[in-house]
Amino acid sequence: MPKITYITHDKKSHTVEVQNGLTVMEGAVQNDIPGIDADCGGGMACATCHVYVKEDWLNKLPIKEDGEEDMLDMAFEPKTNSRLSCQLTVSTELDGLIVDIPSKQT
């Protein structure tokens, strides 16, 4: 199973195995990794599953769908490497992905 690493704001690293087909958001929620709220449950409607993706991974991720950038406008401290983790579906290609979780979601 692909391994995803979540780095929480206190610099703690959490590496977990996430099943193919689940999203990076679901991987965090199911493994009780703090800092991902996911209030809307993955509907790309709330921007509370916001993560920063390590630069070298940016191009390997699925392209942003219409609406993701709009939602990121509302995220807490968005940057150029911001993504909504509910839009990142885990696959073998994403094995080893590292994401940073912001200090807060709202």
Add this chain to the structure above:
Amino acid sequence: MIKTDTLIIGAGPTGLFTAHQLKLIGLDCEVVDNLDKIGGQCIELYPDKPIYDIPAVPECTGEELTNNLIKQLKPFNIKFHLGERVDEVKKDNDNWIVKTNNGKSFSTPNVIIAGGVGSFEPRKFSPKECEKFENKSLFYSVKDKKVFDGKTVTIFGGGDSALDWAVELSKIAKVNLVHRRDEFRGADATLNKVKELTSAGKINLLTKYQLVSVSGSNKIESIDIKSDDGGTKNLKTDYVLGFFGLIMQLGPIANWGLNIDKKTIEVDTEKFETNQKGIYAVGDICKYPGKLKLILSGFHEGALAARACFKLARPNEKYRFEFTTSSKTIKDRLGIKSD
């Protein structure tokens, strides 16, 4: 003090259908919601997005679903208290005393929480010192535009609210419009107007910038904004407006003595009652083994919670299950003439 059989907190789809179920079985109810309109997440988060899993409705938008639920409530006279947040729920003998932030109070044996993920509140700026100026020289909504007359106003955001206010306030004030990227998500017509006003020098447009700090003693004097490439700019401004949409906050619900886990309230699956007698939770906010956060689940949960309310609201009567197709009593309540 308003007396009612049941108070529903939340006017989203679950709250609306729960109100319908209560009225069908002959109970009164009133509905409170912090938003200024009916519909909850459906109307605030996805009014235009199609939903495909409402039973017998192959496709509808959040707005259409809301309008149909309101239509379904038409036979009943239900009082909605919008733009009010429930702050306090306290026990008084057999009743609950419920108070809102606007000072309204209710006395009721039953409270049904259909609160989604909590109440909608504006998303705020991240720098800490912003709090100090909130509602003085920094706002998340405009109540009286006259205060900006002749002043400098800096507006942050890229949606319709930010664009609309930039256009409107440019008539009476000096306007800076700041957004984190070049693309805006507001309506094309408004965006064109903003561009026109920018060329005419009426709006100072700054894109790829975000707020980093606010300075001033009693009121804001200037702000620093930072661009993606690291450069900062200092802007003199009298007022700052932020339009970043709304976020859901559990808020005061956390203080009502309920068993809460990860922003959800534990309930049983017979009455959808919480650990407090007479307080129920339905829809996205409730939690039980197997819970699905679907609108259809909220409808089911509301129907059962409504029946549970009957016992406390009418302790000396027996609830009789009836079908809408055949019950004369129900048809009378719906205002339908039976033949």
